[in-house]
Amino acid sequence: MTIPDGKRVAIVDDDPLFLEHIEAALLREGGLRVVKLNDSKSLFDALQNQSISCVVLDQNLGAESGLAIGQALREQVANPPPIIMLTGAGSERTAVKAFRIGFSDYVPKRNLQNRELIGAIRSAISRAEQDQAARERTKKLLEGERHDSLTGFYADHYIRARLEEMTSGRHASPFALIAVRIKDSRTIHARIGHRASEMLFRDLAAHAAKLDIRGGYWGHLGTDTLVSVLEDDPGEDDVADACRLMASKLKFTVSHDGLSIDCEAIVGASLFPQDGHTADAVIDTALAESDRAATLEARWATSFLDPGTEAVANSQLDDSLAVPTPDRRGMDLSPPDGIDRRRSDRRRDQRYRVLRRGRAIVDGLHSVIDCTVRNLSESGAQLRFASYFVPPDRFKLEIVGAGEPRWVLVRWQVGNDVGVQYEEQG
Structure with missing residues (x-):
């Protein structure tokens, strides 16, 4: 007698004598355990409650017809076991239909040879196991491709695909993207070479992986950028906290060929949909903000302060945030005497780097255009709009959560950035 190997085969037949016969034969000659069933209901119950390797x-x-049951099984059961058709009055047409439905084999019941049925069962189980192993290998390969071998984080193509999904169609949902790079990475790369630069980047990723970023996950973007994606409409405080944490914790020293390299992260963030309506726009804004942080010698974390907390020193602010620039309307947007934003007066009127939602109420106060408030002082603000438009010289600005809208005057415009001054109330 062959020792059973644990494989269970469900035999579905309405002839109890045949079931008894085939059970004994499959156990004796094939080492197969048989689950005897007589209709579709008992078959579906068995598949739900037992491990079935093959169905005859x-x-x-x-x-009921076996073809109909087989088709229902293929449609309603996830990863169904292989099915073998057994028939006493078979025809070529029936066999073709069975294979089209997805049956693994077809064995005539008339003059049935036990060895033939056992061989068909064994072959069907073996092919199913091989197919499952191939699917597992493919799944592992795909999962491996989702992750970058250098950092262990999600790979560039996966991150971009995910951002495309979150910025398009009915699947669009608010999120934040935080870009992190090593300060002066290009200079460091030129000095120590590609392989050593990869080592630094890998160390940056290792330090980043230890951070507890609530609701965020890490990815590798481009050649020298890590990104943290915060989904599910993160609050501005959450983004601010994440940026501050990254800026304060992502500092480390690496020794290479006698050099001691102090590495520090520069951080830039963007929000969807405030900073653009496409994945590329959101990415570009986050990268531009990290570049700005490096240029200003200021960590991005300090850019998310609300009024009333620690201020960024005015001397650190880029002149482009304050120096008026004529826009393509040909208007002179220079501020009047007494509100010059150049260095000496900027120090008297302290500015706070913020990231808050705003609304420009224009066009006879009937149109509302969303914007991001990125720079705030007692006398005015810097606004960024998702796309370029020419605002009127005077409109109402509402800063979400900061009280009633206030009248403002446009003082300068550079691309999508607009500097406004609060109108004095007489």
């Missing part, structure tokens, strides 16, 4: 299904089950 009689074509003629009185009121």
Whole structure:
């Protein structure tokens, strides 16, 4: 007698004598355990409650047909076991239909040879196991491709695909993107070479992986940028906290060929949909903000302060944030005497780097255009709009959560950035 190997085969037939016979034969000659069933209901119950390696299904089950049961099984059961058709009055047409539905094999019941049925069962189980192993290998390969081998984070193509999904169609949902790079990375790369630069970047990723970023996950973007994606409409405080944490914790020293390299992260963030309506626009804004942080010698974390907390020194602010620039309307947007934003007066009127939602109420106060408030002082603000437009010289600005809208005067415009001054109330 062959020792059973634990494989269970469900035999579905409405002839109890045949079931008894085939059970004994499959156990004795093939080492197969048999689950005896007589209709579709008992088959579906068995598949739900037991591990079935193969189904042998009689074509003629009185009121039910094996073809119909097999098709229902393929449609309703996830990863169904292989099915073998067993019939006493078979025809070539029935066999073709069975294979089209997805049956693994077809064995005539007339003059049935036990060894033939056992061989068909064994072959069907083996092919199913090989197919499952191939699917597992493919799944692992795909999962491996989702991750970058250098950092262990999500790879560039996966991050971009995910951002595309979150910025398009009915799947669009608010999120934040935080870009992190090593300060002066290009200079460091030129000095120590590609392989050593990869080592630094890998160390940056290792330090980043230890951070507890609530609701965020890490990815590798481009050649020298890590990104943290915060989904599910993160609050501005959450983004601010994440940026501050990254800026304060992502500092480390690496020794290479006698050099001691102090590495420090520069951080830039963007929000969807405030900073653009496409994945590329959101990415570009985050990268531009990290470049700005490096240029200003200021960590991005300090850019997310609300009024009333620690201020960024005015001497650190880029002149482009304050020096008026004529826009393409040909208007002179220079501020009047007494509100010059150049260095000496900027120090008297302290500015706070913020990231808050705003609304420009224009066009006879009937149109509302969303914007981001990125720079704030007692006398005015810097606004960024998702796309370029020419605002009126005077409109109402509402800063979400900061009280009633206030009248403002446009003082300068550079691209999508607009500097406004609060109108004095007489």
